[in-house]
Amino acid sequence: MTKPELPPIRNIVEKYGLKASKKFGQHFLFDLNLTEKIVRLSDVKAGDLVFEIGPGPGGLTRPLLAAKANVHVIETDQRFLPALAELGEFYADKLSIHLGDALNFDLNLLAKGKPFHVVSNLPYNVGTALLIQWLTTPELSWQSLTLMFQLEVAQRITAKVNSKHYGRLSILCAAIAETELIMNVPASVFTPPPKVESAVVNLRPLPLQQRFDDLDTLAKITGLAFGQKRKMLRTSLKSLNADLGINISIWLQSLEIDPTTRPENLHPDQFMQMAKAYKLATSIT
Secondary structure (H helix, E strand, O other): OOOOOOOOHHHHHHHOOOOOOOOOOOOEEOOHHHHHHHHHHHOOOOOOEEEEEOOOOOOOHHHHHHOOOEEEEEEOOHHHHHHHHHHHHHOOOOEEEEEOOHHHOOHHHHHOOOOEEEEEEOOOOOHHHHHHHHHOOOOOOEEEEEEEEEHHHHHHHHOOOOOOOOOHHHHHHHOOEEEEEEEEEOHHHEEOOOOOOEEEEEEEEOOHHHOOOOHHHHHHHHHHHHHOOOOOHHHHOHHHHHHHOOOHHHHHHHOOOOOOOOHHHOOHHHHHHHHHHHHHHHHOO
16 A cells, blocks of 8 residues: 655644744744755764754654654644654654753753764754753764754854854854854745744764863853953953953963954964863862
8 A cells, every 4th residue: 555645744734723933933944845955964864863853843854754864853832743743653663752842851861872963943042052052961972963043143153263253152163063054044935934044054073082171161261252352352351360360461471372362363272272271270279
């Protein structure tokens, strides 16, 4: 007997009376050509373990399942559960559904020690928080993150030194992973269309020996520096004088960093050097 085809996503949405919620930052993707392209760019293979956050009615979930991945979806809006359950019946034993806030889920725990990928059209309101959570997890088990953000955030994630989008998020990501903006996504492809353009980024973890292992300190240093982005480092970091017991200009010079440099002109490696030196200096009793 021929297996029946899945109805179009729009039909599923109509069947269950689903509407995008502003509360959850939802925007539906009905274009399967687009979602199939995202899955191709993610390089997910048959048998891979994949997590998707905020699947909604399943526009991106379908091509992930069609690629024969083992897919775990985390959805905080229970209205979508019947539509996802219907999708799960079509792809028997390939889809696991978890209800709840993705910020409260430990993906390493759900993966049971196996390496995994994350492929998601992230809700705008929690996207950056989720990314930071995955970057700072003690046991980094993800092999890739293929994530859609609003364009401005995607540009900040992938920005290089001396570019206008370069900042704290660029450096935190560079400390852990190689980043690439792989696809722009116009607002017109969403239902309802958001007020901003979007983009898909891909992050792949650096080899273990190349990762910076103190993101908390790095976040503190970069937060101060970029909190006053147009100021020279000797001004934006002057609150560290008390912690270091030394004038910040002298301290920066000891690291061969010009105190008159502005943060957007400093390479990620130099911020990591500062974070390491600050941690060492403040841990000495």
